[in-house]
Amino acid sequence: MDIAQDGAEGRLRALPTRLMNQVAIVANRATDRALDATGSRRYHYALLATLAEVGPASQAELGRRTRIDRSDVVAVLNDLAERAFIERCPDPTDRRRNIVTLTATGSAHLAEMDGHLRHAQDEMLSALNHEERSQLVGLLVRILDDHARG
Amino acid sequence: MDIAQDGAEGRLRALPTRLMNQVAIVANRATDRALDATGSRRYHYALLATLAEVGPASQAELGRRTRIDRSDVVAVLNDLAERAFIERCPDPTDRRRNIVTLTATGSAHLAEMDGHLRHAQDEMLSALNHEERSQLVGLLVRILDDHARG
DNA sequence: CTCATCTCAGCAAGACTGAGATGT
């Protein structure tokens, strides 16, 4: 009765997994538009930002930290290397690895992207005040951490 | 200094648009796994659930309500019609339109999917208690509504 | 003529798989 009605009306609208996906579509559209002028995409940003955060790292580690597949890491790093945003050199202590380093140019490019991305955040979150935004971020981080361990 | 540090450390980890996307990946993985046994996917569910909610509707209206592109609506409805989950017939009052109707078989299929999807919700949200889940859903709905109007 | 609807063909990005070569 109530359950049937609640289940039927707004079944989709209240389905958390679908809500996440729909809002992510909004988020990604805003992000893609913000990055459009930079010639980079989300993967490029994630890798550069991670390099800036943790310093030189192997490709495998970059993949783990960004949750980008090993195979996509290769392709995007090729791209970034061509534009001189990163440098790849073999690790002398373990020759299976490449050590990836952020260049000064790459750092500048990252700063440029950061500027553009700030707008995308405001665009997505314009309906929420400061406190609500923190609340949302907090909940999302907890969900993500929960699944990182599991 | 502080800004630089905050910006550098956890730049990615705290970027709302990226968090949304990462959690949505988790959500979609859970959903896809849940629907795997049903032979349907997210689009199929969204269309059937909307038909159950609003009754017979044109394809254009289904597309607007689900935010599924007109062209994907066609393809997925072909699929659903083949499996006798829906019926398409021309609208006598406006012959541009097809009126799409949910069949009894389709309704049963929807119920089956609903069962599976409940697990996916719990899987995604296992780190949050009841109140936090409502909070999250509330915030997401507001973001979505905000962008539906704009 | 303009606008809406349905349909088709095809694209780009993102997430992912399998396998091979190399090295620990």
Added chain:
DNA sequence: CACATCTCAGTCTTGCTGAGATGA
């Protein structure tokens, strides 16, 4: 030997665009 790393080739879904045919 088992295992990790890098690379390549290729797959599938999703979200989307453009254009045509029909009709209001």
